[in-house]
Amino acid sequence: MTSSHPLSTTTSLASIESRVQAASLDQHRGYAQNHYAEVHQDHEPEYFDKTMASGYQFLREPQWNKGLAFTPDQRINKNLTGLIPHTIESYQTQCARAMKMIQSRPTPIDKYLYLSSLKAENIDLFYRVVMDNIRELMPLVYTPTIGDVCLQYSSLYTRPEALYISIKQRRSIRTMLRNWPCKKPEICVVTDGSRILGLGDLGINGVGISIGKLALYTAAAGIDPSKTLPIVLDCGTDNETNLQDPLYLGLRQRRVPVDVQQEFMDEFMDAVKDVFPEMVVQFEDFETEKAFKYLDRYRNTHRCFNDDVQGTGAVVLGGYIGAVENSGVPLEEQRLVFMGAGSAGVGVAKQLMEYYTRRGLTTQEARDKFWLVDTKGLVTHDRGDRLAEHKKYFARTDNRERQFRTLEEVIEYVKPSALVGLTATFGCFTEPTIRALKWSVDAGGAGRRPILFPLSNPLTKAECTFEQAMEWTDGQAIFASGSPFSPITKNTGGESGPVTYLPNQGNNVYVFPGLGLGAILAKATRVTDEMVYTAADALSKSLTADELHAGLIYPRIERVREASLVVAREVMKAARRDGVSDLPEEQWVEWEEWGDVALVSFIKSQVYDPVSFADAKGRL
Ligand SMILES: O=C([O-])CC(=O)C(=O)O
Numbered sequence: 001m002t003s004s005h006p007l008s009t010t011t012s013l014a015s016i017e018s019r020v021q022a023a024s025l026d027q028h029r030g031y032a033q034n035h036y037a038e039v040h041q042d043h044e045p046e047y048f049d050k051t052m053a054s055g056y057q058f059l060r061e062p063q064w065n066k067g068l069a070f071t072p073d074q075r076i077n078k079n080l081t082g083l084i085p086h087t088i089e090s091y092q093t094q095c096a097r098a099m100k101m102i103q104s105r106p107t108p109i110d111k112y113l114y115l116s117s118l119k120a121e122n123i124d125l126f127y128r129v130v131m132d133n134i135r136e137l138m139p140l141v142y143t144p145t146i147g148d149v150c151l152q153y154s155s156l157y158t159r160p161e162a163l164y165i166s167i168k169q170r171r172s173i174r175t176m177l178r179n180w181p182c183k184k185p186e187i188c189v190v191t192d193g194s195r196i197l198g199l200g201d202l203g204i205n206g207v208g209i210s211i212g213k214l215a216l217y218t219a220a221a222g223i224d225p226s227k228t229l230p231i232v233l234d235c236g237t238d239n240e241t242n243l244q245d246p247l248y249l250g251l252r253q254r255r256v257p258v259d260v261q262q263e264f265m266d267e268f269m270d271a272v273k274d275v276f277p278e279m280v281v282q283f284e285d286f287e288t289e290k291a292f293k294y295l296d297r298y299r300n301t302h303r304c305f306n307d308d309v310q311g312t313g314a315v316v317l318g319g320y321i322g323a324v325e326n327s328g329v330p331l332e333e334q335r336l337v338f339m340g341a342g343s344a345g346v347g348v349a350k351q352l353m354e355y356y357t358r359r360g361l362t363t364q365e366a367r368d369k370f371w372l373v374d375t376k377g378l379v380t381h382d383r384g385d386r387l388a389e390h391k392k393y394f395a396r397t398d399n400r401e402r403q404f405r406t407l408e409e410v411i412e413y414v415k416p417s418a419l420v421g422l423t424a425t426f427g428c429f430t431e432p433t434i435r436a437l438k439w440s441v442d443a444g445g446a447g448r449r450p451i452l453f454p455l456s457n458p459l460t461k462a463e464c465t466f467e468q469a470m471e472w473t474d475g476q477a478i479f480a481s482g483s484p485f486s487p488i489t490k491n492t493g494g495e496s497g498p499v500t501y502l503p504n505q506g507n508n509v510y511v512f513p514g515l516g517l518g519a520i521l522a523k524a525t526r527v528t529d530e531m532v533y534t535a536a537d538a539l540s541k542s543l544t545a546d547e548l549h550a551g552l553i554y555p556r557i558e559r560v561r562e563a564s565l566v567v568a569r570e571v572m573k574a575a576r577r578d579g580v581s582d583l584p585e586e587q588w589v590e591w592e593e594w595g596d597v598a599l600v601s602f603i604k605s606q607v608y609d610p611v612s613f614a615d616a617k618g619r620l
């Protein structure tokens with residue numbers, strides 16, 4: 001930065017303040033914005049130096065704004081008097097106002113927009129509200145509402161919230177990364193929008209998923225929001241609706257060929273490594289082939305993982321371990337049918353296989369427990385089509401005598417103990433399929449329960465609803481879905497009165513925030529399979545006695561932060577076991593002397609918890 005700049009470090013604070021005070025607020029805003037542009041180019045964001053900021057800037061910077069929680073001293077010292085109402089409010093009162101407004105909005109999208117404005121104005125308040133009301137608000141900032149937001153992102157757009165990198169700007173990726181106001185982001189979620197949830201190719205509109213997942217990194221694991229970086233890579237779109245929409249914000253062209261995107265990806269990953277060498281990259285919602293390809297290509301050279309392959313795999317395994325215990329079907333008798341053989345289906349099956357091999361089965365024995373089904377029926381080597389590369393691993397040879405074209409036929413043949421859906425096809429677990437699953441489990445002996453995981457997101461893509469699952473299995477299914485369902489209370493007519501069935505939400509949110517946090521805090525140079533597997537195992541052990549007693553297989557969502565802490569702790573240890581932690585050895589030795597206590601208190605000391613309100617000290 002040049003010394004002639006009006007806000008350069010050689011300019012005295014007093015002279016800046018007198019100039020700022022002399023200027024009208026509007027003039028001042030314009031001045032500050034110009035300054036932004038310059039410092040960002042120099043990548044020296046002195047603008048964020050609080051000692052130089054005026055009161056008005058404090059109110060306009062979402063990470064500094066405390067709403068009505070500024071203390072009297074802060075109001076005087078920061079020249080805030082008169083700029084906000086005189087009253088001082090605790091966070092509880094401000095949260096109550098926010099919740100009242102959210103509840104008064106008619107649709108989930110309206111509620112989302114309110115929350116999004118809150119985030120743009122007062123980050124601490126946004127996270128306090130989300131964290132304290134996670135059961136009610138997670139479905140708004142994340143699946144299912146985020147799916148609708150992505151569909152309409154270009155129309156809803158009011159302000160930038162991410163890095164938008166188009167393939168036309170590929171020569172300036174480093175500059176764009178440096179333009180991001182935070183110098184050292186720790187975690188990035190990147191998508192190319194090619195397969196957003198179960199909604200398909202949404203192009204640049206898919207950026208909503210990066211924004212939503214990062215909000216959960218903060219709400220569910222306590223990563224400082226200023227250390228999170230959402231990115232969308234715009235490589236065109238094959239979505240006709242987007243291409244025809246005059247408001248569409250992305251490139252108006254079809255998706256570039258695979259090899260061209262590959263070069264772009266290489267450039268992007270190299271630029272990320274140069275500019276933010278310590279940042280962990282989470283790949284999100286890339287279409288299946290690319291998901292596997294990029295994971296394979298970068299996993300040994302970059303700090304990265306794929307949430308749809310590894311996150312989904314780990315979260316399903318985390319729930320499956322508990323489900324097997326509750327099902328009464330011994331491990332060796334478990335047989336799993338998967339409807340859906342995309343990135344999530346194959347990722348989950350591989351993760352579950354690992355569970356079996358770690359329990360003594362050979363690779364072949366473990367693989368034989370899985371029957372994957374896609375739109376053409378059972379995935380087999382010789383069913384007459386060219387199998388996509390990622391499907392070959394689980395392709396079977398069972399069709400020597402007969403072809404299995406439908407899920408019903410496969411269930412009738414396999415007699416599975418578990419049915420897992422990752423198809424993005426609403427209602428494809430029909431009454432006959434679910435009844436057949438129950439029947440095959442019942443046939444194995446009394447007291448056995450079927451495992452039923454319709455995991456596709458958002459709710460409009462779920463393979464079946466919780467109500468259907470309970471209805472068609474007489475309340476017996478051990479149920480987990482990707483998006484949230486409400487509990488069901490049924491009057492059974494028996495003496496014990498009504499029965500309440502609790503659904504489980506087997507969503508990645510139980511894994512990726514803790515996995516990312518663990519990788520960051522361990523300074524892991526890679527995200528290894530051991531770290532991912534450990535995340536699943538830790539999740540399965542993070543339930544309280546009360547949750548286990550209630551028959552749950554995932555912690556209650558209100559406890560997601562506690563679960564993430566357990567996951568992060570174990571992921572850190574796994575990073576060390578694998579030799580990928582860059583923390584000094586003495587640090588590990590010191591922690592080990594204290595068991596988990598020291599490690600846990602270290603993690604707690606690192607996480608963001610927004611208490612920066614009237615009663616909090618020292619944040620300004
Ligand atoms: O976002 C979610 O809820 C889970 C996920 O990664 C997906 O469905 O692609």
Ligand SMILES: [Mg+2]
Nearest residue numbers: 197284285308
């Ligand atoms: Mg995803």
